[in-house]
Amino acid sequence: MSAGDTEALMGYDDVLAAYDPALGLEVHVELGTNTKMFCGCATTFGAEPNTQVCPVCLGLPGALPVVNAIGVESAIRIGLALNCEIATWSRFARKNYFYPDMPKNFQTSQYDEPIAFGGHLDVDLEDGTVFRVEIERAHMEEDTGKSLHVGGATGRIHGATHSLVDYNRAGIPLIEIVTKPIVGAGERAPDVARAYVATLRDLLKALGVSDVKMEQGSMRCDVNLSLSPKGSGVLGTRTETKNVNSLRSVERAVRYEMCRHGAILASGGSILQETRHWHEDTGITTSGREKSDAEDYRYFPEPDLVPIAPARDWVEELRATLPEPPAQRRKRLQAAYSYSDLEMRDVLNAGLLDLIEETVTAGGSPAAARKWWSGEVARRANADGQDVPSYAAGLGVGPAQVVELETLVTSGRLNDAMARQAWEGVLDGEGSPTAVADARGLQLNQDSGALETAVDAVIAANPEVAEKIRDGKVQAVGALIGQVMKEMRGQGDAAAARALILSRLGQA
C-alpha cells in the first residue's frame, strides 16, 4: 500500500472497551562524545559529507576498532540512572545485515550480555499519577550512515534509482534503551508513552551524556504496540512503528496504532507482525517490511573487541556522579520559587528551568527570572525556531543581564515599561541593560516637585474620580496613576505616584 492510503480505525473508547494495550518502547540516544564509539573520528553534527570517516567506521579490511572509554562510562551512568544492574561482564556482538548504511555489513552492538539490565523509571502522567516503566536493558551500539535516496519522486526509498551515503554518522555511539512490555496502562497508554520519553529525555539531559535533540535525531523512538482481548492477559501480535521523533508524535502514534489494531481485530482479522513507518504530516502509519527472516541477524560475539568488565568500585564512583533526578529537582525548585503549577508548566515547556536556576543563583529573584526569560526573548526565540537557552546563548545574553535589569528596577532607576525597553535593547545587541538605559535616556523622573505638579493637575482635572477615592474607593486610583504617568511622559515612578495621590486624597 502507498503512504496515501488510510486504513479503517476503531473509535478510541471502543478500543478501550474491548482491548488492553501493551506497549514496548525502544529509545536510541546518540551520546555527546567527542569521538565515535570505536574510532577517533569527530562526531560534529552537520559536517560536510564523509569528512568524519576513517578505515574503522568505513569498514575497510584490516581496520581494528577500539572502544571509547567515555562511551562505556556514559552507558554505565545511564544504566545507573535507570536503576539498572550493571553487568560485571559484558561484551559486544555483531548484528549482521545487508544495507548500505553500514559499510561493514554488520552493526557492532550488544546481544546476550548488555552493559545494563533490569531497571525502572517512574514517570509523572498528565492526570497527576505516577506510572512505573520497567526497563529490560540498556546496551551500547553504534549509529549508521545517512542515505539520500535519488530518483524517486519525493526523496523516499520507494522508486529511487540509487542512493548516496554519507558515513559521518556511522559509528557515533548509541545507547539503546528497551522497556519491558508496559501493560496495565489502559486509556493512559498514549500518555505513558509520551511521559516516558519525556522523562527519559530530561534524565539523559541532566546526566549530560547527550544533547537529546529529537528533531536532529540524537534521540529516536520506536513504538511497539499490541492489543489483547480485555482481561485475557495474553500479549497480542505487535507492530513496531519506527522513528517517531517528537513527544507529541509518540503519543499520536500509540493512539493511532491502538485504533488501527482495534479495527482489524474487531473485524476478525489478524495483525501482521511488521515494522510501520510514521508519517508526521498526516499522523498515520504505513506498512514497512514484514518481519520474517529479515529479522535473522545471526548475532555472534565481536572477535575484534575484548569484553567490558567494569570494576565495582568504578561503578560506585560513577553512581556518585548522578545528578538529582529531574522530577525531584522540579518539585524542589517549584516549592523554593513559589511558582504555581501553571507557571511551572510554562517554565518547563519552554525549557527555562536551568536558565532560571542560574539566574537565581546569580542573585536574581525567581519572579523576575521567570518574567524576563518568558516574555520578549521567548517570542524572539520562537520566531527564530530555537529554544530560549540556545537563542540567548547565541546572543551572548545570560543570567547576569537579567540580574542587572532587575537591579535597575529595584533601585528605582527604571519602571517596568522602561525595563522592557532596556531588555529589548539588550536583545537587539545594544549592550548591557545599564548601557541600553544610558543610551536610550531611560530614567525615572525622581523630581518630587514634578511629580507633585502632575498629581495635583490630574486630581484637579478629575474631580469625580477624586471624590470616589476620598469616599474610600481606593481601586479607582489606577485611572489617575495612568494619567500622571502620561503627564510625566512615561518617566514617572508609578509607586510614588500612587502613594502621593492617596495621601492627597486622605487615604494614605
Added chain:
Amino acid sequence: MAELTRDAVEHLARLARIDLDESELNRMVGELGVILESVATVQQAPTEAVTPMSHPMPLVNVTRPDQIRPSLTPQEALAGAPESDAQRFSVPRILDED
C-alpha cells in the same frame, strides 16, 4: 549435532544475498555438512575443567581516551568507491521493486 538441511542452506544463502542454483545448493549441503562434522570433533575435547570464554585473549576493558584523531579526507575515503556523487558513496537502489 543436527544435520545441515537443504532448507537451512537456502536460508543462509538468502541472508548472505548469494544466488545458488540447484546444483550449487546440493553441493553446498554436502560440503558444508562435511565442514560442520569436522568442526564438531572439537566438541569431544574434555572441557569440564575449562571456564567458558568469549575471547581467546585474557584481556578486558581495552579502551581509548575520547580524543579526536584525524579522519581521512573525503577524496581518500571515496577513492575505493566504484561510484560516488556529491561527496557521497553512490550505491545501487536498495529496494527491489516487484
